[in-house]
Amino acid sequence: QKEVEQDPGPLSVPEGAIVSLNCTYSNSAFQYFMWYRQYSRKGPELLMYTYSSGNKEDGRFTAQVDKSSKYISLFIRDSQPSDSATYLCAMSANYGGATNKLIFGTGTLLAVQP
Amino acid sequence: DAGVTQSPTHLIKTRGQQVTLRCSPKSGHDTVSWYQQALGQGPQFIFQYYEEEERQRGNFPDRFSGHQFPNYSSELNVNALLLGDSALYLCASSLVQGGKSPLHFGNGTRLTVT
Numbered sequence: 001q002k003e004v005e006q007d008p009g010p011l012s013v014p015e016g017a018i019v020s021l022n023c024t025y026s027n028s029a030f031q032y033f034m035w036y037r038q039y040s041r042k043g044p045e046l047l048m049y050t051y052s053s054g055n056k057e058d059g060r061f062t063a064q065v066d067k068s069s070k071y072i073s074l075f076i077r078d079s080q081p082s083d084s085a086t087y088l089c090a091m092s093a094n095y096g097g098a099t100n101k102l103i104f105g106t107g108t109l110l111a112v113q114p
Numbered sequence: 115d116a117g118v119t120q121s122p123t124h125l126i127k128t129r130g131q132q133v134t135l136r137c138s139p140k141s142g143h144d145t146v147s148w149y150q151q152a153l154g155q156g157p158q159f160i161f162q163y164y165e166e167e168e169r170q171r172g173n174f175p176d177r178f179s180g181h182q183f184p185n186y187s188s189e190l191n192v193n194a195l196l197l198g199d200s201a202l203y204l205c206a207s208s209l210v211q212g213g214k215s216p217l218h219f220g221n222g223t224r225l226t227v228t
Binding site: 004006008034036041042043044045046049088090100101102103104105106107 | 118145147149154155156157158159162170172204206208216217218219220221222
């Protein structure tokens with residue numbers, strides 16, 4: 001079993017839809033949870049960073065962490081064609097310092113149709 | 115403010131050859147991590163360097179080695195290349211001092227082994 005599971009998609013939605021992306025994990029030591037966006041032929045770009053359980057909102061993006069269920073989500077409101085990319089969840093037992101190894105999901109490919 | 119830069123962007127090598135990839139961290143960052151991203155997969159942690167020392171290593175064989183220079187730039191070396199080493203190699207940088215610093219990724223080097 002992989003430490004982090006993520007539905008690879010692809011996920012296709014119409015412009016303006018609410019998108020829900022999810023990951024589950026097995027390692028209870030994970031405390032830091034991130035969502036990265038990766039456009040084709042580019043490196044991952046950090047979208048959201050959350051520590052422990054709870055919600056965090058930034059513009060059209062909301063990240064949720066439920067440590068009791070080992071489940072994290074990213075919601076995108078009013079999705080735009082420019083949101084079309086691969087979304088990667090990532091997590092870590094520690095963050096910052098000289099050791100901050102991230103464990104990534106496989107990524108979900110999202111296509112927002114105009 | 116220069117982000118993480120990697121060179122070269124693309125590389126084609128033959129099985130058994132050796133390759134060196136280079137990375138310059140984001141200005142002000144002192145820690146460099148390397149990740150391997152196979153097609154359709156999430157990035158896999160290779161190792162992390164801080165103060166010119168390897169601080170943490172993922173599940174990669176000794177054929178993968180690295181170096182960090184006094185100016186914080188880094189190299190990834192892979193010996194005895196295998197077809198399975200074909201992937202996007204990502205460099206990420208962060209700052210140890212000051213607490214929780216997110217990883218900033220470069221756009222990667224696409225390595226093809228034939």
